Amino acid sequence: MLEHITDLxxxxxxxxxxxxxxxxxxxxxxxxxRAITLSYASKEDDTDEYIAIQRKVxxxxxxxxxxxxxxxHIVLAENGMFQGSEQHLIDKLxxxxxxxxxxxxxxxxxxxxxxxxxxxxDVESVLFHCVEHYKKEVALRFTPVNSFxxxxxxxxxxxISIVYGDFxxxxxxxNMLSMGAMSYATVMDGAWYQIITSFFLHFGFTHLMxxxxxxxxxxxxxxxKIGSLAxxxxxxxFGIVGxxxxxxxYHGQGRQVVSAGASGxxxxxxxxxxxxxxxxxxxxxxxxxxxxxxxxxxTIYHGLTSVGVDNAAHIGGLIAGVIxxxxxxxxxxxxxxx
Numbered sequence: 361m362l363e364h365i366t367d368l369x370x371x372x373x374x375x376x377x378x379x380x381x382x383x384x385x386x387x388x389x390x391x392x393x394r395a396i397t398l399s400y401a402s403k404e405d406d407t408d409e410y411i412a413i414q415r416k417v418x419x420x421x422x423x424x425x426x427x428x429x430x431x432x433h434i435v436l437a438e439n440g441m442f443q444g445s446e447q448h449l450i451d452k453l454x455x456x457x458x459x460x461x462x463x464x465x466x467x468x469x470x471x472x473x474x475x476x477x478x479x480x481x482d483v484e485s486v487l488f489h490c491v492e493h494y495k496k497e498v499a500l501r502f503t504p505v506n507s508f509x510x511x512x513x514x515x516x517x518x519x520i521s522i523v524y525g526d527f528x529x530x531x532x533x534x535n536m537l538s539m540g541a542m543s544y545a546t547v548m549d550g551a552w553y554q555i556i557t558s559f560f561l562h563f564g565f566t567h568l569m570x571x572x573x574x575x576x577x578x579x580x581x582x583x584x585k586i587g588s589l590a591x592x593x594x595x596x597x598f599g600i601v602g603x604x605x606x607x608x609x610y611h612g613q614g615r616q617v618v619s620a621g622a623s624g625x626x627x628x629x630x631x632x633x634x635x636x637x638x639x640x641x642x643x644x645x646x647x648x649x650x651x652x653x654x655x656x657x658x659t660i661y662h663g664l665t666s667v668g669v670d671n672a673a674h675i676g677g678l679i680a681g682v683i684x685x686x687x688x689x690x691x692x693x694x695x696x697x698x
Contacts, residue, residue: 362398392428401437432476464491505588506579533618541620559599561620598628605676624673631681639689
């Protein structure tokens with residue numbers, strides 16, 4: 361938001377105080393110089409720092425232009441529930457405007473200037489367009505490859521139900537195994553394709569819906585960040601690694617299980633997306649590394665405390681996703697990806 365306000369001020373004739381200084385702009389008028397500082401709110405009480413900045417700006421501009429200097433501080437807070445530091449600024453200074461990132465609104469409190477250099481309407485217009493753009497960015501937009509995966513998973517459940525003439529046919533392990541689910545014995549007998557086909561099959565409607573809801577969001581986010589081809593390759597690799605981990609673990613335990621489900625690939629998507637967000641330092645109210653870390657912890661805990669969940673595939677896929685995310689971030693750094 362502050363970048364857009366900076367662009368607005370530059371269009372209105374403001375210039376940066378110094379070429380290497382961001383967030384301090386000024387415009388010389390006939391009888392005075394008007395200066396505006398743009399900054400992010402801090403959890404600490406920065407009142408003294410703002411006063412020092414204002415004095416510095418006034419001294420530099422009055423010396424440079426020989427005119428009286430009027431100063432306005434525009435401070436961007438994360439939300440409209442302003443903390444003690446913002447309230448302290450309002451109480452101690454008489455030239456502060458607050459902006460809430462979550463609402464995109466400009467707040468002008470009592471004793472603060474109702475307008476400054478006739479920019480208020482323009483600033484509020486810029487904020488409105490920023491919020492509209494943000495809503496479009498955070499809205500779930502379906503991407504081609506991930507949508508294809510979701511549709512294939514859903515169609516296969518319907519097809520199996522039609523083939524066996526029973527809506528609950530996918531709850532039967534023998535039915536699922538014959539349609540492409542995975543077991544150690546069949547894979548060792550030559551059905552290597554099950555390592556791939558099994559993560560497009562699900563044991564019932566609830567299993568399918570739980571996975572597809574998570575995939576619809578996380579998969580589209582990752583595909584938008586790395587591109588469709590890279591996402592297709594990554595998803596397939598995450599699913600394969602998750603299934604290989606499942607085969608290795610349950611064979612080592614001496615247990616013969618029939619496995620199916622996209623959760624290994626989905627955990628890989630989550631792991632890769634988490635790493636990309638962390639490396640790129642992306643932070644939004646709906647998408648941040650902290651939120652993804654919490655989600656990973658909750659889903660792993662749910663899997664470990666539930667019966668019939670292939671935790672080996674989950675953890676294997678997650679590890680593959682983290683490694684894949686690191687590789688993707690390196691490739692992206694050198695301009696190979698979007």
